[in-house]
Amino acid sequence: MQQAGSARSEKRNAAGSRTTHPYVGRSVSLATKHGKEEQIAPAFSQRLQMRVEVPVGIDTDVLGTFTGEISRTGSPTETAYAKARLGMQLSGSPLGLANEGSFGPHPALPLLLADTELMVFIDDERGIQVQEMLVSEDVVAAQCTARTFAAVETFLARARFPSHALIVRPEGVLQPDLLFKAVIDPQRLQELITLCAAASPVGLAHIESDLRAHMNPTRRRVLSQLAEQLAQRLACLCPHCATPGWGVVDHELGLPCGWCGQPTELLRAVIFGCPACSYREHHGRPDGLQHADAGQCPFCNP
Ligand SMILES: [Zn+2]
Ligand SMILES: [Zn+2]
Structure with a gap:
């Protein structure tokens, strides 16, 4: 695989002579606290022979969380670039990568729910930013309210539980100590539904998909595909000035x-x-x- 990547990462420059891609052998910092390197590193290694490194102690949650304890203030694009910058500051690397996903109506088919994933790359040595986007209709993002475990049977099939984790909290109130993420055990789910329903002013537990990448295999597949797309783009050099990132x-x-x-x-x-x-x-x-x-x-x- 490494050798195939090496062959691909050699491009002809404007003068027609063979050059090694400028990113070969370089490392790039990836801002993630949810293990996204597993989806992103292979494409960067194979296409560009780059090492993807996650800075120690990075907490991207300061820029907002899916579950709303910390709300996101910027657009997905701004958040993605801010995350990449955060990773670059921590690692001291001039090269940075980050991903930001958002779930909402499909841009072309508004009745359909879509997972819009953005992946951004910053190179401060060349002063460039490159981004790629992927919209996927294959989304596992379900939610419901229930009084008992018995009432959620059909919901669990739709939410692809337990391969996809859930988040449980009381309906009608947001209490930080009653927000349970990464629920994958049916016994635990049953207990949490009872607990959260009892704490809810309307007597219901709120159950929803845990959309964080490490808890959602469907999202992980989209990220692998998007990483491939961005690595391919970075492998393309501008025909005029040979800067990486030539594309649409x-x-x-x-x-x-x-x-x-x-x-x-x-x-x-x-x-x-x-x-x-x-x-x-x-x-x-x-x-x-x-x-x-x-x-x-x-x-x-x-
Ligand atoms: Zn006509
Ligand atoms: Zn150029």
């Missing part, structure tokens, strides 16, 4: 109609760019389509 930076709409030639709302081009210089390239659609169907034209089919 924008999209252009306006694919011309096949009948009248007027622009439609469909994707026309994908724009590739460099994180360091202003060099850009317009590439056609990945599927090669050059004209839109007249049925999708606002002039031919208003």
Whole structure:
């Protein structure tokens, strides 16, 4: 695997001579307290021969938690970059990585719940930031309220318990000492439902998926895929200045109609760019389509 990575990480620079990728042999700090290095390190090792290192004593929870004890103040993008900076400060490394996930309506299909994962990379030596995003519809994020353990049977199947952990608390009140995370034992779950229902002003326990990566294998698979995506992008050097991180930076709409030639709302081009210089390239659609169907034209089919 190492050798395959080495071959891939050698690129031709603008002059056409073979160069070793600038990140080969480097280490990058990863800000995580939930073991995300297991999902992220393999791609960085194989694609770039980089070592992913987690700074000792890092606590990314200071930037907000999924369970709401500490609310997040920034956008997911701001939080991801702040996490990466935190790791870089602790390790003293000029290279940093971090991930931030958010769960909510799918950006394209709002009725569907989606896991939007962002992974960011900072290189202070080159003054660049590179990010990749992945939206997954394969989400295990369920919640319910219940008075008894017997009432949650169908919920547990939906929440894929116990392969996916749960969080239990009393419904209607947020008490830090009655917030139980990482629940994977059915006996313990039963006890906690009884305890939290008794402490709730409405007599119900609130049960929800523990979305933290180390407790949610579905999310871990998405992270592995996203790490691969970011490592691949960093392996690509700008054709103009050879900075790592060449990739898609924008999209252009306006694919011309096949009948009248007027622009439609469909994707026309994908724009590739460099994180360091202003060099850009317009590439056609990945599927090669050059004209839109007249049925999708606002002039031919208003
Ligand atoms: Zn038309
Ligand atoms: Zn460039």
